Amino acid sequence: MVLESFKSITIYEVEKLKDLLLEALSEVESLELDMTSITKIDMVGIQLLISLMKTAKEEKKTITFINITEHVLRAIDETHCKTTLGLDA
Amino acid sequence: MNEELEIFLEDCDDQLQSMENALIEMQNGNIDDDAIGAIFRAVHTIKGSAGMFGFDSIVAFTHTGENLFDAIRQGNVAISKEMVSLFLLCKDHVEKLIEAVVNDEELDANEKAIGEDLTAQLNAYINTPQEIKIEEQVPSKEQVTKLLKWHISIRFNKDFFTTGMSINSIFNFLNSMGKILINHPITYNIPNLHELNPMFPYIGFELLFEDDCSKSEIEDVFEFIHDDVDLVVFKQEEASGYENLQQIRKEKELKSELISVGFASKEAFSEDVPTQEKSVAKVEIVEVQAVIEQKIEKSAKTSKKVSSSLRVDSNKIDILINYMSEIVIANSKILSLVESEDEEEENSELHEAAHNMKELLEYVRDGIMDIRMVQVGDSFNKFRRIVNDTSKKIGKDIEFVISGGETELDKTVVERISDPLVHMLRNSIDHGIELPEERRASGKSPQGRVDLRAYPDSGTIVIEIEDNGKGLDKEKILAKAVSNGIVHPSTHLSDEEIYKLIFEAGLSTAEKVSDISGRGVGMDVVRRNIEDLRGTIEIASTLGVGTKITIRLPLTLAIIDGFLVQVGNTKYIIPLENIKECIELTPKEESTMGDNEFINLRGEMLPLLNVREILGENESISRRKNIVIVYFGKKSVGLLVDELLGEYQTVIKSLGEVFDNLSGISGGSILGSGEIALIFDIPRLIELKSRVGMQV
Numbered sequence: 001m002v003l004e005s006f007k008s009i010t011i012y013e014v015e016k017l018k019d020l021l022l023e024a025l026s027e028v029e030s031l032e033l034d035m036t037s038i039t040k041i042d043m044v045g046i047q048l049l050i051s052l053m054k055t056a057k058e059e060k061k062t063i064t065f066i067n068i069t070e071h072v073l074r075a076i077d078e079t080h081c082k083t084t085l086g087l088d089a
Numbered sequence: 090m091n092e093e094l095e096i097f098l099e100d101c102d103d104q105l106q107s108m109e110n111a112l113i114e115m116q117n118g119n120i121d122d123d124a125i126g127a128i129f130r131a132v133h134t135i136k137g138s139a140g141m142f143g144f145d146s147i148v149a150f151t152h153t154g155e156n157l158f159d160a161i162r163q164g165n166v167a168i169s170k171e172m173v174s175l176f177l178l179c180k181d182h183v184e185k186l187i188e189a190v191v192n193d194e195e196l197d198a199n200e201k202a203i204g205e206d207l208t209a210q211l212n213a214y215i216n217t218p219q220e221i222k223i224e225e226q227v228p229s230k231e232q233v234t235k236l237l238k239w240h241i242s243i244r245f246n247k248d249f250f251t252t253g254m255s256i257n258s259i260f261n262f263l264n265s266m267g268k269i270l271i272n273h274p275i276t277y278n279i280p281n282l283h284e285l286n287p288m289f290p291y292i293g294f295e296l297l298f299e300d301d302c303s304k305s306e307i308e309d310v311f312e313f314i315h316d317d318v319d320l321v322v323f324k325q326e327e328a329s330g331y332e333n334l335q336q337i338r339k340e341k342e343l344k345s346e347l348i349s350v351g352f353a354s355k356e357a358f359s360e361d362v363p364t365q366e367k368s369v370a371k372v373e374i375v376e377v378q379a380v381i382e383q384k385i386e387k388s389a390k391t392s393k394k395v396s397s398s399l400r401v402d403s404n405k406i407d408i409l410i411n412y413m414s415e416i417v418i419a420n421s422k423i424l425s426l427v428e429s430e431d432e433e434e435e436n437s438e439l440h441e442a443a444h445n446m447k448e449l450l451e452y453v454r455d456g457i458m459d460i461r462m463v464q465v466g467d468s469f470n471k472f473r474r475i476v477n478d479t480s481k482k483i484g485k486d487i488e489f490v491i492s493g494g495e496t497e498l499d500k501t502v503v504e505r506i507s508d509p510l511v512h513m514l515r516n517s518i519d520h521g522i523e524l525p526e527e528r529r530a531s532g533k534s535p536q537g538r539v540d541l542r543a544y545p546d547s548g549t550i551v552i553e554i555e556d557n558g559k560g561l562d563k564e565k566i567l568a569k570a571v572s573n574g575i576v577h578p579s580t581h582l583s584d585e586e587i588y589k590l591i592f593e594a595g596l597s598t599a600e601k602v603s604d605i606s607g608r609g610v611g612m613d614v615v616r617r618n619i620e621d622l623r624g625t626i627e628i629a630s631t632l633g634v635g636t637k638i639t640i641r642l643p644l645t646l647a648i649i650d651g652f653l654v655q656v657g658n659t660k661y662i663i664p665l666e667n668i669k670e671c672i673e674l675t676p677k678e679e680s681t682m683g684d685n686e687f688i689n690l691r692g693e694m695l696p697l698l699n700v701r702e703i704l705g706e707n708e709s710i711s712r713r714k715n716i717v718i719v720y721f722g723k724k725s726v727g728l729l730v731d732e733l734l735g736e737y738q739t740v741i742k743s744l745g746e747v748f749d750n751l752s753g754i755s756g757g758s759i760l761g762s763g764e765i766a767l768i769f770d771i772p773r774l775i776e777l778k779s780r781v782g783m784q785v
Contacts, residue, residue: 011250014287022282044250047279047292055281078257080272080294 004037009045021052029061036067041075050084093313094191097138099400101187104131109180110470113477115173125168128176129158135183140265141258141313144190147183148265150204153211154179160215172214177474179207238270238325239298239307240352242334245290249317256294262310267300273350277342297325297352331357403500406461413454417738418759420450425760451738461501465543465552466494468503472514476539479518486525486536487518493543498550502622502642506552509615513554513638514539516611521558521636531633533557546641547666549624555637561630563587588628592616623755625721625772641721641772649741651758653734653766654717657706660766662739662758663728667719667771671733674714688716688727696778699729703753721772728769741768752777 001024006013025031049065056063065087076082108131111124132155139147154176160166182204189196196204241263243256263269275293279285298307307322321337323330331353335344344358427443469491480487498506522528522537529535542553563584570576570590582590592612619626624642643649643666651662652671672690687694695718700706709731716727739758755770 011288018282018285018287025282043256043290043292044287047290048282048285048287050276050292051279051282051285054276054279055283058281078260080274081276084274084276 001031001033003033003035007037008040008042009038009048010040010042011044014044014048018048021048022055025052025056025059025061030064031056031061032064032066034067035065035069035072038072039069041072043079046076046079046081046085050081053085094142096400097142098187098191100138101135101183104135105180105184106470107131109177109474112173112177112180113473115168116170116177116477120168125158125162129155129162132158137262137265139187139190141262142190143258143261144186146196147186147190150179150186150208151183153208153215157211157215166214175207175210175214179211182207236267236299236301239296239300239304240321240323240325240330240334241296241298241307242293242321242338243296244275244293244319244338246317246319247289249290249314250288252314252317254314254317259310259314263296263298263300263307266302266306266310267298269296269298271295271297271350271352273346273352275340275343275346277346278340295347295350295352325352401460403461406457409457410461413450413457417450417454420446421738421760422763447738458499461499462497463500463503464494465496465498465503465550466491468507469494469510469541469543471507472511472541475511476514476518479515480522483519484524485518485522487522488536488538489541490538491541496543496545496550498543498642505618505622506640506642509618509640510541510552510554512611512615514541517554517556517558517636521556521560523559527559549641549643549666552640552642553637555635557635560632560634560636561588561591561628562632566590585627585629588630591628592626620773623770623772625776649739649768651737651739651768652717653737653760654715654728654730655710655732655734656700656704656730657708658710659704659706660734660760660764661700661730662737662766662768663717663719664769664771665736667721669718669720669725671715671717674716674729679714690718690727695725695727697727697729698774698778701729701731719769719771719775721775724775726775726778728774737766739766739768 003009003017006017009017053063063086065085068087073082073087076085076087082088108128111127111131114124132151136148136151136155139151157166157172161168161172182200185196185200186204188194260269260272273295275295276291278293279291285291300307304322304324308320311318311320321334323333331344331347335358347353348355348358424443424447427439473489473491476487476489517539522539523531523533525535528537538557540553540555542551542555544551567576567582567587567590570587570593571578573593575590575593576582592615616626619640619642622642624640626641627639628636629639630636643664649662650665652665652668654661654663678688686697686699688697689695697716701709711732713732715730715733717730717733718725718727720726737760741756742758753770753774754767755773756768758766758768760766
């Protein structure tokens with residue numbers, strides 16, 4: 001799934017994104033999120049992604065993040081959530 | 090500028106000011122532990138706050154300064170006068186850095202170079218072994234305090250995300266204080282997407298933090314988000330620390346999580362899972378006590394004059410004052426209607442209500458005015474640096490004494506008086522106080538003294554600048570004024586009038602024009618500034634002994650209590666604060682007076698000002714004549730008017746530019762009847778009357 005219409009995953013986008021993610025997840029067994037267009041993320045966004053991971057685990061599905069930008073990766077790292085999101089590459 | 094940034098700015102301002110004050114004290118020889126501690130704290134606080142906002146440039150620069158000052162504090166480096174001067178320069182540089190980040194700008198190449206140079210100089214002091222005090226062998230208090238491991242458990246209240254505060258800045262700040270050894274996000278509280286409320290902060294953090302600080306210092310870090318965060322802080326080694334945490338959090342996954350991450354071992358938790366009533370109560374008592382202790386600590390720390398105060402946008406106060414003015418006018422109308430319609434006072438209840446209203450409004454008005462009052466001391470203290478730098482620059486040794494700093498003045502007045510005061514202080518330093526050799530030669534102590542005083546006096550505030558320098562040279566001033574054509578050679582002027590000449594533009598008897606003063610452009614601006622504030626300025630001086638400048642300012646700018654009088658067809662208002670007494674001019678007295686411009690008041694000759702003549706009014710309507718004796722400072726004048734109409738609380742409205750040159754009138758006011766009354770500018774009138782022999 002390409003998140004091209006989103007430039008950030010922050011408090012401003014999470015409501016909309018949550019619905020989209022739920023919909024997308026319900027249609028597949030394995031969801032790949034293309035983060036190319038995402039340049040900004042905050043704690044609210046990170047929490048959303050963690051929730052996504054949990055949901056997938058409960059439903060025995062997988063989530064993969066691809067093309068995460070350096071900047072976003074660093075933001076996630078600063079909140080020490082890299083491991084939780086399976087981003088310890 | 091958003092609110093947090095504003096608070097940051099103001100806080101840094103305060104810190105830098107106290108840093109500067111302490112440094113100047115040191116420069117004058119008073120080096121003590123308190124001053125050193127104060128400077129260290131100031132730098133430390135600025136660095137920390139900057140860290141929270143991510144202002145790396147400020148953090149980096151202050152870091153070096155903080156290190157050096159910490160070394161001084163611990164006795165590893167001895168402080169010297171050169172270091173103090175270096176620090177003053179560093180303070181200036183920090184100010185520039187702060188300005189730059191707040192305006193979202195970069196420093197220019199020159200400023201950057203200065204910063205680098207200062208950093209290098211600071212580092213040089215840290216690395217070069219200085220004369221180490223022998224007592225240094227005894228470890229200072231800081232060295233004895235060992236590093237502690239603190240457990241910090243963070244959960245958020247429902248509104249945390251909406252505050253916009255980033256938890257990262259908290260982590261950064263903590264890392265600038267000490268070291269976060271473990272930072273573990275708690276994610277088991279986050280539900281799956283179906284149940285998730287995206288805005289709610291389910292996430293939490295458990296931290297292991299190493300530092301030599303106290304518990305309250307850690308809690309202070311969270312001060313900005315105090316209401317939105319749920320914090321539990323305890324020493325890792327504390328016996329029942331983890332047990333209590335478990336009780337408080339009531340999260341069944343917590344124990345295993347903490348153990349698996351390595352915060353604590355199994356033994357740290359009590360074996361009983363069901364919460365014991367007693368221990369819960371104990372935990373609550375401990376918590377409450379901790380909160381109380383924290384509050385006591387906090388209020389004890391607040392050594393500033395503020396216990397509970399608000400920062401208020403001064404525009405809001407101005408709007409309130411405007412409305413207050415309109416209300417006063419509206420009420421005057423009501424009052425006059427009540428009084429005119431009910432002359433026999435039949436409806437005394439209405440009268441009473443109306444007068445009650447008037448009184449209440451006066452309270453509110455005074456209360457609002459009071460909000461705008463600030464202590465002049467805050468402003469005066471800023472002059473210390475200028476006096477210090479200026480005098481050092483030209484090689485003069487000057488003791489600068491400020492007294493009456495707690496005197497209050499309207500904020501606007503304080504702001505507008507600042508530049509004139511600086512100008513006059515510079516004059517005192519530059520032209521007044523002599524060089525140490527000169528002073529010694531004339532038998533004075535080599536150190537000169539400049540006093541800046543403020544005190545209230547009969548409805549005005551007096552500000553004095555006095556120096557014990559060489560005084561003003563009357564002959565020179567007069568000569569210069571004559572040669573400039575300001576004064577006719579043959580006119581006779583009193584000493585005071587001669588001194589007043591220095592306010593004329595272009596007049597400076599300074600032999601050398603320095604870049605501080607001497608150009609003759611300045612005192613005229615000073616006088617105008619002060620007159621615009623409805624103030625007056627007087628000069629007294631003795632050659633060889635010193636000079637004293639006295640400024641008088643009214644307490645407020647907008648509303649005054651006045652006395653209404655009539656002259657011809659026009660009503661005038663005289664400010665109550667300027668009235669000494671009123672006397673009736675009987676026809677008999679009038680005839681003996683004749684055309685004299687003076688009257689005999691109980692043996693004293695009082696100059697008379699015939700308002701009708703001066704302002705071209707018609708004949709008196711009622712044939713009554715009165716004299717209102719007004720004063721300002723030490724001078725009195727009698728105003729010859731027609732009727733006296735009584736006290737009147739009034740709002741000063743400016744008449745506009747067209748009437749700017751109307752000497753003696755400072756504004757207008759709308760009466761309850763809708764008429765306009767002109768307000769006398771008593772200081773000006775008195776001055777006009779006493780300017781004898783000058784080409785006005």
